[in-house]
Amino acid sequence: EMQLVESGGGLVQPGGSLRLSCAASGFTFSSYWMHWVRQAPGKGLVWVSRISTDGSSRNYADSVKGRFTISRDNAKNTLYLQMNNLRAEDTAVYLCARGYASGYYYTVGYWGQGTLVTVSS
Amino acid sequence: QSVLTQPPSVSAAPGQKVTISCSGSSSNIGNNYVSWYQHLPGTAPKLLIYDNNKRPSGIPDRFSGSKSGTSATLGITGLQTGDEADYYCGTWDNSLSAGVFGGGTRLTVL
Numbered sequence: 001e002m003q004l005v006e007s008g009g010g011l012v013q014p015g016g017s018l019r020l021s022c023a024a025s026g027f028t029f030s031s032y033w034m035h036w037v038r039q040a041p042g043k044g045l046v047w048v049s050r051i052s053t054d055g056s057s058r059n060y061a062d063s064v065k066g067r068f069t070i071s072r073d074n075a076k077n078t079l080y081l082q083m084n085n086l087r088a089e090d091t092a093v094y095l096c097a098r099g100y101a102s103g104y105y106y107t108v109g110y111w112g113q114g115t116l117v118t119v120s121s
Numbered sequence: 122q123s124v125l126t127q128p129p130s131v132s133a134a135p136g137q138k139v140t141i142s143c144s145g146s147s148s149n150i151g152n153n154y155v156s157w158y159q160h161l162p163g164t165a166p167k168l169l170i171y172d173n174n175k176r177p178s179g180i181p182d183r184f185s186g187s188k189s190g191t192s193a194t195l196g197i198t199g200l201q202t203g204d205e206a207d208y209y210c211g212t213w214d215n216s217l218s219a220g221v222f223g224g225g226t227r228l229t230v231l
Contacts, residue, residue: 037222044209044222045158045160045222050220057220059218061217098170100177106220108168110165111166111167112165
């Protein structure tokens with residue numbers, strides 16, 4: 001059974017850093033583009049970032065560019081999101097997501113349940 | 122402000138049909154495939170439609186998708202109370218080089 005399990009969320013002060021992880025299982029992780037999507041309290045889904053199968057291609061939403069870094073370790077079947085210089089508006093549930101199928105580089109097909117990041121003093 | 126525009130809410134009676142629109146531009150919907158997602162609070166979103174009008178395995182044919190120009194539409198027939206959820210459209214934006222979602226539409230089955 002395919003699973004995506006996020007971890008690493010928590011309470012952090014403005015300007016602080018946090019690294020999220022997403023442990024993948026039940027599929028060939030290295031064959032899929034991976035994404036991070038977030039949902040602020042009471043708001044809709046917002047795409048954050050994506051990474052190619054080998055990590056050579058990465059894209060970011062303008063709101064996080066220069067502050068967030070997406071990466072992956074195919075040997076460990078794990079996706080990461082390093083978040084620096086966090087702001088209050090980054091408060092959200094962060095969801096890890098997989099491309100729908102091998103070769104789908106922007107269609108998200110499967111999602112984890114997310115990890116909550118709260119940025120507050 | 123989302124790049125893709127959806128109505129905030131729609132409603133219909135059980136057994137009826139509803140459509141949800143998603144409006145974009147040539148940099149996103151006009152030149153890329155659209156997908157649709159169902160999201161119940163506290164659960165993982167679920168892919169309903171990909172490549173404009175294809176259904177993943179396990180998604181009933183009550184759900185359908187279409188695209189015309191820079192707009193897309195999700196249709197749901199035979200509404201059930203279990204369909205009450207938030208629905209999102211999504212695609213890629215070539216100008217932004219980023220994924221984009223609509224603001225979401227809350228479906229109420231009266």
